[in-house]
Amino acid sequence: MPGPPAGDPADRLPVAGGPVAVLANPTAGRGRHRALLPRLLEGLAGAGRPVRLLAASSPxxxxxxxxxxxxxxxxxxxxIGGDGTVHRAMQAVAGTAVPFGPVPAGTGNDFALDTGFPADPVAAVDVxxxxxxxxxTHVVDLARMTGVDGVERWFGAVLAAGFDAIVNERANRMRWPRGPRRYDLAILVELARLRPRRYTLRLDGVPHDLDAVLVAVGNCPTYGGGMRICPAADPTDGLLDVVVAGRVNRRTLIRVKPRIYRGTHVGHPLVTSYRARTVELAADGIVTYADGERSLELPVTISAVPGALRLLR
Structure with missing residues (x-):
C-alpha cells in the first residue's frame, strides 16, 4: 500500500487519553445547529477525555x-459541520493512527452518512x-489524489470532474446573486454552454479515451447532499468507482439528473461505470471538486488507500 504524503505524521500514535481536538464550523448548514455546539462538546467530554475546541476563521x-x-x-x-469541514479535518488524520469522528451538521453530510453515522448531530456525538x-475504531478507505506538481490531497466521498465541477467553479467566481440562487444561475449558464469534453482515463494502467459531460470518482456513493452519483461505491472494498456520462445533450442531462438521487442513472445507455484501484484522469480546463471543496486541476492520479482512516464508530 502506498505510504501517506510527505509531512503527515503517519508514525505518530495518538496519546493515550489525550485531548479530543474539535473543529466546528458554526456557519455549516446555514447555522441551523449553531446553538447545539455546547451540548455537542458536553457529549464529547462525557467520554472522559479533555476536549479542545480549535480556533479557525477560514478553511x-x-x-x-x-x-x-x-x-x-x-x-x-x-x-462538526458539513462535508467541507470534514474534508479539511480529514487531511490531518488520513494515513495516521489518530481516530476521527465526523458529526453531520452541514447542508451536505455525505461522508458521515455513507460511513454509518446517524444524521442527527447529537446521536452522532453519542456514537x-x-x-x-x-x-x-472502524477503518475505512480514503482516496488520495496527486497533481502533476506533486501536491497530494485526500477525499472521502466523491471527486467531481465534469459538469458539476464546472458549475461549482462558475458559482464561486460569481459575486451576484448571493445564496443558493447563485448556484442555480451557474447551472443555467453552464447548461447553455454544455458540450462534451475530451477525457483521457487510465484505469489501473488501461487507457480509455472518451467524450463526456460528467465524470465522478467515488470512494463513497453520494455527493451534493444525498445524490447517489456512484451508487455501488463501497468505502471498505479497496476500490474506486468511476461513473461517466458520455455525449449527453442538455435535454437528456436535465432528464437524467433527478435519477441520481436514486442511483438509477447508471442504467442509462450513455452512462458507463468502471471500478479500479488507481484512476488517472486528464482533460483541459477542469478544476476538480472533492467532497464539494475546490481541489486540484486536471490531470490528477487518484488511488484507493485501504484502511486509511480510523473512524470512531
Missing part, C-alpha cells in the same frame, strides 16, 4: 489547526463518545 486556518493538533499529540479529532470510551 485554510481550519486545516492548519487540525494538522497542528495532530502533530501535538491529539488523542482524536472530531469535525463517537461511546467509541472513545471503548477505544473502538
Amino acid at each position: 485554510g486556518e481550519a486545516e492548519a489547526a487540525c494538522r497542528a493538533a495532530v502533530a501535538e499529540g491529539a488523542g482524536a479529532l472530531v469535525a 463517537i463518545a461511546s467509541a472513545l470510551r471503548a477505544d473502538r
Whole structure:
C-alpha cells in the first residue's frame, strides 16, 4: 500500500487519553445547529477525555489547526459541520493512527452518512463518545489524489470532474446573486454552454479515451447532499468507482439528473461505470471538486488507500 504524503505524521500514535481536538464550523448548514455546539462538546467530554475546541476563521486556518493538533499529540479529532469541514479535518488524520469522528451538521453530510453515522448531530456525538470510551475504531478507505506538481490531497466521498465541477467553479467566481440562487444561475449558464469534453482515463494502467459531460470518482456513493452519483461505491472494498456520462445533450442531462438521487442513472445507455484501484484522469480546463471543496486541476492520479482512516464508530 502506498505510504501517506510527505509531512503527515503517519508514525505518530495518538496519546493515550489525550485531548479530543474539535473543529466546528458554526456557519455549516446555514447555522441551523449553531446553538447545539455546547451540548455537542458536553457529549464529547462525557467520554472522559479533555476536549479542545480549535480556533479557525477560514478553511485554510481550519486545516492548519487540525494538522497542528495532530502533530501535538491529539488523542482524536472530531469535525462538526458539513462535508467541507470534514474534508479539511480529514487531511490531518488520513494515513495516521489518530481516530476521527465526523458529526453531520452541514447542508451536505455525505461522508458521515455513507460511513454509518446517524444524521442527527447529537446521536452522532453519542456514537463517537461511546467509541472513545471503548477505544473502538472502524477503518475505512480514503482516496488520495496527486497533481502533476506533486501536491497530494485526500477525499472521502466523491471527486467531481465534469459538469458539476464546472458549475461549482462558475458559482464561486460569481459575486451576484448571493445564496443558493447563485448556484442555480451557474447551472443555467453552464447548461447553455454544455458540450462534451475530451477525457483521457487510465484505469489501473488501461487507457480509455472518451467524450463526456460528467465524470465522478467515488470512494463513497453520494455527493451534493444525498445524490447517489456512484451508487455501488463501497468505502471498505479497496476500490474506486468511476461513473461517466458520455455525449449527453442538455435535454437528456436535465432528464437524467433527478435519477441520481436514486442511483438509477447508471442504467442509462450513455452512462458507463468502471471500478479500479488507481484512476488517472486528464482533460483541459477542469478544476476538480472533492467532497464539494475546490481541489486540484486536471490531470490528477487518484488511488484507493485501504484502511486509511480510523473512524470512531
